[in-house]
Amino acid sequence: MTIYRYTPQEAWVKHVKPALNIAAWIEDSSAVGTDIDLSKREVLSLLLIAHVRRDQTQANCRIGYDTEGVEPNDGFVEGKDGAIHVESKLVAQYDERPLLDAIRETYDKYEGRGPAYGSGRELMVFANRASDRPGLTRVSSLRDHILTRKESPFDRVLLAYCRPHGPPGTISIGVVEAFPGKGFAHVNIDVTSGEAGLRLVIPFSAPVSQSSPADADKRRGSTSSIGGKH
DSSP states (O other), rough: EEEEOOOOOHHHHIIIITTTTTTTTTGGGSSSSOOOOOOOOOOOOHHHHHHHHHHHHOOOOOEEEEEOSSSOOOOEEEEEEEEEEEEEEEETTTTTHHHHHHHHHHHHHHTTHHHHHHTHHHEEEEEOOOOSTTTTTOOOTHHHHHHTTTSSSSEEEEEEEESSSTTTTTTEEHHHHHHHHSOOOEEEEEEETOOOOEEEEEEOOOOOSSOHHHHHHHHTTTTOOSSSOO
8 A cells, every 4th residue: 555645846747747748638548657546637636736725825735646545536635734635527628518518517427426425525627628608617607506506515626727828838727616615726837847836816715634644644554655656
């Protein structure tokens, strides 16, 4: 049993950067490593949450993967106040549904699995296509859709999408909080180094940390490492 840990920059350089010249890399579901059963998009989702959390807490975060974590197991983000477990889903580029319908229906599919599935996790929905109704990806109706149910089984629901314009040499991604708050930020990731700048537009709600990293390791009897496996 092993827990892999990386800084966001290490994870970008090791697992995402090598794929940037591959067409549709963000939709490639193959694992980034023999022992790390995460796709490149799932790693990217962790990076985005880590950068948002760093801005909130003014402290660096790491991302990680537990080889024997409880399913669904799309990795975690940890900081000084504990770990956030993440579930990452995709709306594909050639999905023929209207974008907002696809986003809502993707959420509904996993929301319907209830608290046993969503409790203790954040859900990230990555929309890998342009909106057919300009402007509504950022200010989507997903938030209102969730609020009609008055609650969500997930601790937090986030929507991510690629922005067409960002600083030179970066990939710019919008991150929108659909539940429980109304956070919104642009995350600009340097394609070479993985360093990121965050432009906060609306503050995010406080993350719900599930456990301290040290306690989690001790409880599982796991080895842990920074930047890879011991």
